[in-house]
Amino acid sequence: MVALDTLRNINKNLASVQNEISTGKKVSSAKDNAAIWAISTVMSTDVESFKTISDSLNLGSSTVGVARSAAEAVTENLQSIKNLIVSAQQSNVDRDKIQADIDELTKGIQTSVSGAQFNGLNLLDGSSSADVDFLASLDRSSSGTVSASYISVGRQDLSLSNSAxxxxxxxxxxxxxxxxxxxxxxxxxxxxxxxxxxxxxxxxxxxxxxxxxxxxxxxxxxxxxxxxxxxxxxxxxxxxxxxxxxxxxxxxxxxxxxxxxxxxxxxxxxxxxxxxxxxxxxxxxxxxxxGTAGTSTGGLGNLATIDVTTDAGATAALTAIEGLLQTSIDAASALGSSQKRIENQGEFVNSLVDAMTTGIGGLTDADMEAASARLQALQVQQQLGVQALSIANSAPQQLLSLFR
Structure with a gap:
């Protein structure tokens, strides 16, 4: 009975080690260690959520990046318009042709602004003044309460009209x-x-x-x-x-x-x-x-009033273009800062996922080297246990031979 009980314990330990080796986990279910399993499971769900948040941040970065690129393109066009306005300050130039060039550049700005959308969201067209929130993090308190955090990106108005x-x-x-x-x-x-x-x-x-x-x-x-x-x-x-x-x-x-x-x-x-x-x-x-053009003035609405065909118009345009350029530069700068913040948060979330994954592994992963050594030791013990049980089973036969 002693030999049988010993062999049972060896087989039980052997089954446990074999499970560690086959799953790679020292805690693979709640019965292995309920407390560690609960902690690792909660952390695993957070890891999956942070992976989704990483996708949200990538979407946000792309959305803001498109708007920033468009704002920079608008700034370049406004600089070209400024150069034309400066040329129009002389009276011995063909102002009508200069005005035609300005009109074409203005249309290009309209095209850039209306096309600055990603997945249907446009941050430059002035259709709304509400900030856009991008999911940035999940915050778990010590009591287990989870709340979401966001990065708010302010919309910029580089439209010529934004009526609604x-x-x-x-x-x-x-x-x-x-x-x-x-x-x-x-x-x-x-x-x-x-x-x-x-x-x-x-x-x-x-x-x-x-x-x-x-x-x-x-x-x-x-x-x-x-x-x-x-x-x-x-x-x-x-x-x-x-x-x-x-x-x-x-x-x-x-x-x-x-x-x-x-x-x-x-x-x-x-x-x-x-x-x-x-x-x-x-x-x-x-x-x-x-809206329709001209019904309500957008952030660059004064572009529609620029007319360099007269001396007075050329003088007024020089003043107006400075304000328009500053509006565009401010918009591009704000969007650039927001995009950088989103990208930094994305890098942090990726690092956080790696750290949490490592932490979960430390709690639940098996030490494969130690498990392999234990397996070999238990296999030897199992063989010895079988032999001990065989010797014990033969003892009654030896006792009976004394009565022959």
């Missing part, structure tokens, strides 16, 4: 404020029951229209806070593609932050927001149309 008029979003002009609550799509609902859904239908799409959805539970659950998702439609967009882009933005955000109270789905041009929490979620859906 009321637009149709669903069946309501300009804004549709409602509460997701018990499946009742009504702004008068006051109950905080779970299980509610809200359909947001995009009725019409036009080139340059900006579509925005604001989710806000800061007054109730405050797990989501206030978050805005926006898409600017292009000439090839439809209600389906606009809805798909907005739904994808919301879904990516919820997945990255681990938010489980809310979810999003889409059917054609209709976005469905589902609330699985026990409190109301405020939803604001707005759309704004792009």
């Amino acid at each position: 008029t009321a637009a149709t979003f669903g069946t309501t002009a300009n804004a549709d404020q409602t509460i997701i609550d018990s499946g009742v799509n009504s702004g008068t609902a006051t109950s905080a029951a779970a299980g509610g859904t809200l359909d947001i239908a995009i009725a019409s799409v036009a080139d340059g229209n900006s579509y925005r959805i604001l989710l806000n539970d800061s007054a109730t659950n405050n797990t989501l806070g206030q978050r805005t998702f926006e898409y600017v439609a292009g000439s090839s967009d439809s209600a389906d593609s606009v809805a798909a882009n907005l739904a994808n933005q919301i879904s990516t955000y919820l997945s990255a932050t681990g938010e489980t109270n809310y979810s999003v789905s889409r059917t054609d041009g209709t976005i469905t927001i589902a609330n699985a929490s026990g409190a109301a979620l405020a939803v604001t859906a707005t759309a704004t149309t792009g």
Whole structure:
């Protein structure tokens, strides 16, 4: 019995070592070490979230980079316009041809600004003054509470015009404020029951229209806070593609932050927001149309007034172009600073993922050299245990031979 018990213990230890070697983990499940497994699992989920955040930062860097490049191109065109204006200060030049060149450069600036979009978001066209937030980090407190941090990038207005008029979003002009609550799509609902859904239908799409959805539970659950998702439609967009882009933005955000109270789905041009929490979620859906030239002055609106065909016009243009150049330079500088900050955060997140992965490995990975040595030792012990058990089993036979 002693030999049998010894052999059982050896086989148990041997199975444990073989599991370490086959999985590469000394803690591969909760039964191995519940505390270490729990810590490593939480850290592993954070690592996956930070990988998604890295993608978000790459998207943000690309978006801001496109706007910065466009702002720098606008600055170069404005410098060329300034050179032409300086040439027009003389009275013995063909000012009409100089003005024609200025008009063409102005059109080039318009093209650069309108084309400075990445994934439908334009930071230069003056369609909105609201900052754009890019997911930058997940902050876990000592109590286990997780909150999201953002990098806010200010929009710049380098448009010649940026007028905006009321637009149709669903069946309501300009804004549709409602509460997701018990499946009742009504702004008068006051109950905080779970299980509610809200359909947001995009009725019409036009080139340059900006579509925005604001989710806000800061007054109730405050797990989501206030978050805005926006898409600017292009000439090839439809209600389906606009809805798909907005739904994808919301879904990516919820997945990255681990938010489980809310979810999003889409059917054609209709976005469905589902609330699985026990409190109301405020939803604001707005759309704004792009303006028409000359109805409202943008950041470079004074370009439209430059006329060097007269002495007075040439003199006034020299003063105006300095202000326009400074506006463009400031915009490019601000966007460059924001892009650098996003890229630095991206590098930090990548380093953080590496450090966390190393830490998780230190908690759970097996020491393969030690495990290999233990395996060989246990195999020898197993062979000796079998032999000891065989000797023990033969002892009764030897005892019986004494009675023959």
